[in-house]
Amino acid sequence: MGNRTAPVRSLEAGTVEREMNRALISSAPRRAAEILLSQGVLPILLVGLFVAFGLYEERFWKAANLFNVLRNASYLMIISAGQMMVLIIGGFDLSVGAVAALTSVTAAMTMAGLYASMPEAIAVVTLIGVLAGLAAGTAIGVLNGVTVAVLRVNPFMVTLGAMSIAYGIAFYTTTGVPVYGMPEEFTRGFGRARWIGLPVTIFLTVGILVAIWWLLNWTKYGRYVYAIGSNQHAARVSGVPLVRCIIATYTACAFLAAVTGILLTARVGSGEANLARTITLECIAAALIGGVSLRGGVGKVQLVALGALFLSMVTNGMNLVRIDSKLQTIVIGVVLILAVGLDRLKLSAART
Amino acid sequence: MTANADHAPAARGPQARRILLGLWIGYGLLPTVLVLMYVGFGLVEPRFHTVENAVNILRQASYITILATAQMFVLLTRGFDLSVSTVISMISIATALIMTSMIGEDQSSIALAIAVSILFALAIGAATGAVNGVCVSFLGVNPFVVTLGMEGIALGFATTLSDGFPVSGLPGALNMAFDRSLWLGVPAPLAVCLIVLAATYFVLNHTVFGRTLYLIGGNPRAAFVAGRASRFHNALAYVVCSTIVAIVTVLLIARTGSGEPNLGGGLMLESIAAAVIGGVSLRGGEGRVIHCVFGGLFVTILSIGMNLVRVDSYIQQIILGVVVVAAVYLDQFRNRKLRQ
Numbered sequence: 001m002g003n004r005t006a007p008v009r010s011l012e013a014g015t016v017e018r019e020m021n022r023a024l025i026s027s028a029p030r031r032a033a034e035i036l037l038s039q040g041v042l043p044i045l046l047v048g049l050f051v052a053f054g055l056y057e058e059r060f061w062k063a064a065n066l067f068n069v070l071r072n073a074s075y076l077m078i079i080s081a082g083q084m085m086v087l088i089i090g091g092f093d094l095s096v097g098a099v100a101a102l103t104s105v106t107a108a109m110t111m112a113g114l115y116a117s118m119p120e121a122i123a124v125v126t127l128i129g130v131l132a133g134l135a136a137g138t139a140i141g142v143l144n145g146v147t148v149a150v151l152r153v154n155p156f157m158v159t160l161g162a163m164s165i166a167y168g169i170a171f172y173t174t175t176g177v178p179v180y181g182m183p184e185e186f187t188r189g190f191g192r193a194r195w196i197g198l199p200v201t202i203f204l205t206v207g208i209l210v211a212i213w214w215l216l217n218w219t220k221y222g223r224y225v226y227a228i229g230s231n232q233h234a235a236r237v238s239g240v241p242l243v244r245c246i247i248a249t250y251t252a253c254a255f256l257a258a259v260t261g262i263l264l265t266a267r268v269g270s271g272e273a274n275l276a277r278t279i280t281l282e283c284i285a286a287a288l289i290g291g292v293s294l295r296g297g298v299g300k301v302q303l304v305a306l307g308a309l310f311l312s313m314v315t316n317g318m319n320l321v322r323i324d325s326k327l328q329t330i331v332i333g334v335v336l337i338l339a340v341g342l343d344r345l346k347l348s349a350a351r352t
Numbered sequence: 353m354t355a356n357a358d359h360a361p362a363a364r365g366p367q368a369r370r371i372l373l374g375l376w377i378g379y380g381l382l383p384t385v386l387v388l389m390y391v392g393f394g395l396v397e398p399r400f401h402t403v404e405n406a407v408n409i410l411r412q413a414s415y416i417t418i419l420a421t422a423q424m425f426v427l428l429t430r431g432f433d434l435s436v437s438t439v440i441s442m443i444s445i446a447t448a449l450i451m452t453s454m455i456g457e458d459q460s461s462i463a464l465a466i467a468v469s470i471l472f473a474l475a476i477g478a479a480t481g482a483v484n485g486v487c488v489s490f491l492g493v494n495p496f497v498v499t500l501g502m503e504g505i506a507l508g509f510a511t512t513l514s515d516g517f518p519v520s521g522l523p524g525a526l527n528m529a530f531d532r533s534l535w536l537g538v539p540a541p542l543a544v545c546l547i548v549l550a551a552t553y554f555v556l557n558h559t560v561f562g563r564t565l566y567l568i569g570g571n572p573r574a575a576f577v578a579g580r581a582s583r584f585h586n587a588l589a590y591v592v593c594s595t596i597v598a599i600v601t602v603l604l605i606a607r608t609g610s611g612e613p614n615l616g617g618g619l620m621l622e623s624i625a626a627a628v629i630g631g632v633s634l635r636g637g638e639g640r641v642i643h644c645v646f647g648g649l650f651v652t653i654l655s656i657g658m659n660l661v662r663v664d665s666y667i668q669q670i671i672l673g674v675v676v677v678a679a680v681y682l683d684q685f686r687n688r689k690l691r692q
Contacts, residue, residue: 151681153680154680157624157676164673165674168669168673172667288497294497327512329507330508331508333500333502334505336497337497341491344491
């Protein structure tokens with residue numbers, strides 16, 4: 001087909017214009033399909049799911065439930081945004097779940113220890129605890145970044161090893177038992193508090209997402225990240241500070257995972273080495289559903305946020321219609337494969 | 353030679369280093385490290401150097417060596433299989449359920465029940481691998497995503513089928529046949545391991561399928577252009593991988609005497625670690641049976657040795673993580689030297 005129409009297009013300008021007009025008029029459905037392909041089916045899928053769940057189970061549309069969906073989605077959004085940055089730069093982070101667990105354990109132990117010795121200085125105790133947790137988590141990210149960028153080890157193996165290491169430390173220090181004894185104010189202030197009717201977590205998440213959007217689209221660093229991801233060699237030759245950028249990205253990813261760890265700790269009310277066992281799978285799924293490419297260089301934070309929202313909605317809906325939580329891992333696995341499979345089909349459709 | 357003689361003292365250092373480096377590039381560092389570890393642990397703990405312990409090491413190493421071999425089939429094609437551990441759990445539960453329900457009150461047909469449920473185990477393994485393989489090589493989905501998704505799916509099946517509880521009540525005959533018995537004087541798990549290794553050696557070196565795997569890993573386009581049905585062979589690699597995983601599962605439930613929703617545990621990390629530490633390349637097209645043997649022995653000796661000198665199991669997890677990263681680093685360093 002393509003070969004036969006090519007000579008027609010090479011006729012004089014008038015014919016070409018007429019051809020194009022006709023094509024525009026006659027192919028409205030096709031254009032709709034093209035717009036769909038360019039935006040992805042995610043927004044439509046989200047609305048469809050929203051309506052379908054609501055029709056099937058009225059409680060889904062209740063304000064309390066929607067807040068719940070949003071709050072659960074915000075944890076996933078933060079950690080997925082970090083995962084996305086690493087994916088864009090052409091890497092991978094399997095250690096995010098372990099980083100969140102390590103953060104949770106470190107923060108809780110620090111807080112519980114300090115709180116017991118000085119119960120009046122709650123603000124100081126909380127602050128030190130949170131900082132210690134963030135530092136522990138972020139340190140794993142620095143380690144990942146240095147090993148990937150300087151020693152040039154495959155990121156998959158590096159983060160797999162880091163996962164083993166971080167879980168090992170978290171379980172060793174707690175022997176797998178939850179850590180209690182944090183100040184009440186921490187759990188109430190962070191995990192369960194509301195501002196103007198909305199959970200605090202949501203404001204924090206929006207702030208973080210906007211910051212990442214700005215970072216990726218309006219700073220030199222952001223442009224470097226996309227450049228490294230689409231063609232590392234070209235980026236190196238054109239003078240992009242490769243090593244620094246890669247280390248910064250893995251560090252940022254671990255930092256965001258650590259923030260999620262802190263928020264989850266506040267919500268659960270204890271430090272747990274077993275915190276969010278499945279979140280690594282979920283955040284990679286959210287990123288890929290949001291259209292991030294595993295080959296690097298492609299990804300938008302707003303779509304990843306939608307991907308996380310989508311996953312949280314699916315989980316919440318399944319809970320409401322009482323699908324067993326064990327079965328839900330199956331659904332998420334299938335959704336993950338389908339999402340990436342559809343993405344591949346979309347790519348090959350766009351190419352022909 | 354004679355002309356260089358007076359420079360010898362100065363040159364010996366670098367030259368010795370070059371020879372060592374050459375040996376290492378050719379054969380890898382691992383055999384030396386293995387011997388050193390074996391001797392070292394024995395010095396710390398004399399019980400390590402007994403015949404029983406040596407047999408125990410080989411027996412323990414069988415499971416992980418077979419798993420590394422399974423992983424190697426997929427690694428050769430530039431893929432990997434993250435679903436190994438939960439697939440083991442899933443197959444163990446399914447097999448145990450079939451076996452116990454077949455035996456029921458009818459104690460006479462135990463042999464039949466065992467045979468049928470092993471066939472089912474292999475079939476489930478092959479089917480799982482087929483799903484992975486079709487998604488990877490016919491639908492073109494990244495192997496990472498496919499097997500990560502399969503990890504979730506298999507975990508879901510394992511916990512749903514079992515309700516989170518172990519399925520016990522497996523016949524003693526199973527334990528007798530595949531764990532405690534000697535096959536021609538060799539412990540059963542070790543014998544199965546040797547059979548799998550021999551079969552793998554034959555398949556990889558003397559069949560079209562095996563050679564195609566190396567070709568796909570070395571240069572996927574070339575494999576496609578060369579007219580080999582590379583998609584089919586690529587998918588088949590996943591089928592073989594999961595089928596071998598099913599074999600290990602049978603050995604494992606024979607040892608524990610029950611199907612368990614968490615039987616796979618950290619075996620995914622260990623299987624990839626063993627293969628990669630042994631010298632199977634993550635970039636495809638490179639890997640031999642002997643690599644899996646070395647890798648399996650290394651991981652096992654490390655873990656048994658650490659148990660003997662009483663290292664906490666969580667600390668062992670940390671050490672394994674460090675060792676994996678170090679091994680991959682050394683492997684890439686070696687590759688860079690090879691190319692020079």
